[in-house]
Amino acid sequence: xxxxxxxxxxxxxxxxxxxxxxAARERFAADGYERAxxxxxxxxxxxxxxxxxxxxxxxxxxxxxxxxxxxxxPDLTAMPPDQVGAVLVGHFLDRWEGDETMTALLRAGVTxxxxxxxxxxxxxxxxxxxxxxxxxxxxxxxxxxxxxARAGLVASQILGLALTRYVLRLPPVATLGREDLITWIxxxxxxxxxxxx
Amino acid sequence: xxxxxxxxxxxxxxxxxxxxxxAARERFAADGYERAxxxxxxxxxxxxxxxxxxxxxxxxxxxxxxxxxxxxxPDLTAMPPDQVGAVLVGHFLDRWEGDETMTALLRAGVTxxxxxxxxxxxxxxxxxxxxxxxxxxxxxxxxxxxxxARAGLVASQILGLALTRYVLRLPPVATLGREDLITWIxxxxxxxxxxxx
DNA sequence: CGGGTATGTCAACGCTCGTTGGCATACGCT
DNA sequence: AGCGTATGCCAACGAGCGTTGACATACCCG
Numbered sequence: 001x002x003x004x005x006x007x008x009x010x011x012x013x014x015x016x017x018x019x020x021x022x023a024a025r026e027r028f029a030a031d032g033y034e035r036a037x038x039x040x041x042x043x044x045x046x047x048x049x050x051x052x053x054x055x056x057x058x059x060x061x062x063x064x065x066x067x068x069x070x071x072x073x074p075d076l077t078a079m080p081p082d083q084v085g086a087v088l089v090g091h092f093l094d095r096w097e098g099d100e101t102m103t104a105l106l107r108a109g110v111t112x113x114x115x116x117x118x119x120x121x122x123x124x125x126x127x128x129x130x131x132x133x134x135x136x137x138x139x140x141x142x143x144x145x146x147x148x149a150r151a152g153l154v155a156s157q158i159l160g161l162a163l164t165r166y167v168l169r170l171p172p173v174a175t176l177g178r179e180d181l182i183t184w185i186x187x188x189x190x191x192x193x194x195x196x197x
Numbered sequence: 198x199x200x201x202x203x204x205x206x207x208x209x210x211x212x213x214x215x216x217x218x219x220a221a222r223e224r225f226a227a228d229g230y231e232r233a234x235x236x237x238x239x240x241x242x243x244x245x246x247x248x249x250x251x252x253x254x255x256x257x258x259x260x261x262x263x264x265x266x267x268x269x270x271p272d273l274t275a276m277p278p279d280q281v282g283a284v285l286v287g288h289f290l291d292r293w294e295g296d297e298t299m300t301a302l303l304r305a306g307v308t309x310x311x312x313x314x315x316x317x318x319x320x321x322x323x324x325x326x327x328x329x330x331x332x333x334x335x336x337x338x339x340x341x342x343x344x345x346a347r348a349g350l351v352a353s354q355i356l357g358l359a360l361t362r363y364v365l366r367l368p369p370v371a372t373l374g375r376e377d378l379i380t381w382i383x384x385x386x387x388x389x390x391x392x393x394x
Numbered sequence: 395c396g397g398g399t400a401t402g403t404c405a406a407c408g409c410t411c412g413t414t415g416g417c418a419t420a421c422g423c424t
Numbered sequence: 425a426g427c428g429t430a431t432g433c434c435a436a437c438g439a440g441c442g443t444t445g446a447c448a449t450a451c452c453c454g
Contacts (some may be wrong), residue, residue, distance in 0.1 A: 005299045011433060012421070032308035034231040038412060048433050053413060109228035109365055110307040116365050123367060145381070152369025153359065153381055159365075160357015164349065168306055168313050168356075170320060172349025183340070184350055188385045197380045209451075210401060235442060245403055250443060 017055050019045040024066040028104035033063060060114060067108070067118055069101045071126045076193075077137045084134060085190025089182050094159050096166060103166050106159065124156040127151045129183060138194045153192040161185060199218045214241040214252050221263040225301035230309040257311060264305070264315055268323045273390075274334045281331060282387025287381050289355050293363060300363050303356065324348045335391045350366060350389040358382060374390060 011017075014016035027036035038059055042049040055113060056062040076084045096102050105122075108115035131154065132147035161181070164173040173181075201359040205275065208214075208286035215264045220241035224233035235256055239246040271288060293299050302319075305312035358378070361370040 004404065011430080014398085021451080032231075034229075035308055037409085037410080045313055047431095050414075051432065054431085081435085087206055093201065108361075110304055111232055145377070146369075149369045149373060149377070152367055152373065154365055156357040156361045156370055156382075157354055157385070158357070160353040160355070161358055163307075163356055163360055164353045168316055168319055170341075170349055170352055172346045173353050178345060179344070180346070184389065185353075187388070187394060188354070191384070192381070193216055197384060208400080213401080234440080235438085244401095246403065246442085247404085247444075256442065279405085 003017065004082055016045070016051065019064070020052055020055060020176060021066055025101055025104050028063060028066060029100040031107075032110070033108035033115060036047070038126065039060075043127055046196055062106065063112070063115065066120070067101060067105045067115060069099075069105060069122060072094060073130050074135050075128060076130055081138065082190070084193055085188070086182055086188035088189050089158075089161075090178075090191075091184045092161075093178060093181065096162055102162070107167060123151065123155045124148075127155060132171070135194055138169055151191050154189055157185065157188050157192065158174070208386070210252070213242070213244055213248065215250055217244070217252060217259070218263055221259055222298055222301050225260060225263055225305055226297040228304075229307070230312060235259075248254050252306060260305065260309070260312065261315070264298060264312060266296075266302060266319060268292060268319065270323055270327050274328055275333050278335065278389070278391060281390055282383035282385070283379055285351070285390075286355075286358075286383045286385050287375075289358075290375060290378065293359055303359055320348065321345075321350045324352060331390055338348035342392065351386050354382065354385050354389065372375050 020041065022033075023041045024036070024108060026044065030036070038052050041062075042052050043082055045052075052059075052062060056065055072091075072095065074087065078089065083133050105115060109119040110116075114188050128148055128151045131151035135147045135150065161173070164170040165176075217238065220238045221233070223241065224238050227233070235247050235249050238259075239249050249259060253262055269292065270290075271284065271353075273285065276284060289352075302312060302316055306316040307313070325345055325348045328348035332344045332347065358370070362373075363366040
């Protein structure tokens with residue numbers, strides 16, 4: 001009966017669609033939205049540029065599909081409250097290095113309004129609730145600033161780390177070891193989430 | 198004889214040159230490097246696009262001229278050591294809001310390699326020495342991390358703040374008041390500069 | 395006052411981009 | 425086996441871009 005919009009059946013072109021998406025993420029991550037061209041993405045995926053249009057409609061829609069992202073945040077209330085900072089920083093480093101989608105989103109979000117909106121949504125919908133749950137479970141100290149504001153502060157430090165380390169490649173930050181980064185940045189995140197000023 | 202390359206004399210076209218530079222900074226700050234077009238900049242400056250080329254040679258050179266930036270960092274060793282964080286965060290907020298050059302540089306640096314290099318230079322040449330002087334003057338606690346690494350950590354938080362507040366406009370960070378920002382972020386910067394992990 | 399130079403306009407170039415439509419081929423179902 | 429359809433390639437379009445050169449006007453100095 002195939003009622004839904006896509007037949008939901010395995011299509012023969014699924015491999016091509018996946019190749020396009022993979023190449024798109026790479027290019028968007030490396031070059032940003034405007035410098036990543038449909039033509040270059042198509043060449044990486046070893047198909048014709050017109051295929052990209054057929055399967056994704058437009059460059060903007062291709063980006064929307066390539067920028068789907070789940071932070072996969074762990075449940076921070078199920079661990080010792082004094083470790084949430086370290087766990088979170090470590091988790092973000094893993095997430096950033098294991099998937100270039102986030103770098104693509106960051107690079108594109110700086111110049112493309114739609115990508116910026118997507119970025120706002122990710123942090124509001126995924127980091128916001130985690131911060132709220134943590135604040136609700138915190139014994140004390142959690143006064144003076146809303147959970148949303150705390151999530152924003154965390155975002156400022158985490159995105160600043162990603163920006164300087166993976167995008168601008170500021171030498172000291174780009175070369176610092178994972179352990180050093182966690183050692184120094186975890187207390188900041190910890191304080192933003194559940195501490196006081 | 199006019200030996201030197203530029204005659205160094207006040208030229209009649211100085212107003213035009215300045216208008217171009219001002220329009221360029223606005224466009225680069227608002228749109229990033231690739232979306233800011235020479236044509237749009239020329240229109241803002243109310244002159245012909247070819248004038249931009251005549252006076253600045255190319256788009257890349259125009260950007261180089263527009264992205265000249267001095268952080269104007271104060272002498273942090275001449276104040277109570279426990280206030281350097283607050284002073285620095287306040288100074289950066291002022292510097293960011295009073296001059297869009299830094300936003301232009303940040304937006305462009307994410308996609309343009311030359312702009313990224315410029316950004317690296319600014320933080321290495323201007324923030325690095327300040328951090329080094331501060332660390333040298335600090336009585337204790339300043340062990341375990343080089344001054345350059347400390348400057349990098351500061352840059353990660355400061356640039357993250359600028360990114361989320363002025364570029365991505367993440368709601369919680371963009372709407373937070375100046376006082377709240379200083380209250381919460383100053384301790385972070387303070388610790389990165391002269392504290393321990 | 396007259397000539398050389400600086401300032402500005404106009405039109406066009408070559409290029410790349412996203413996007414489109416037509417056409418060949420290969421697949422899958424009955 | 426044969427037909428409908430999905431998949432893929434090719435060529436081209438219109439637009440926008442940075443950039444260039446020829447030409448007109450205004451200024452300044454002798």
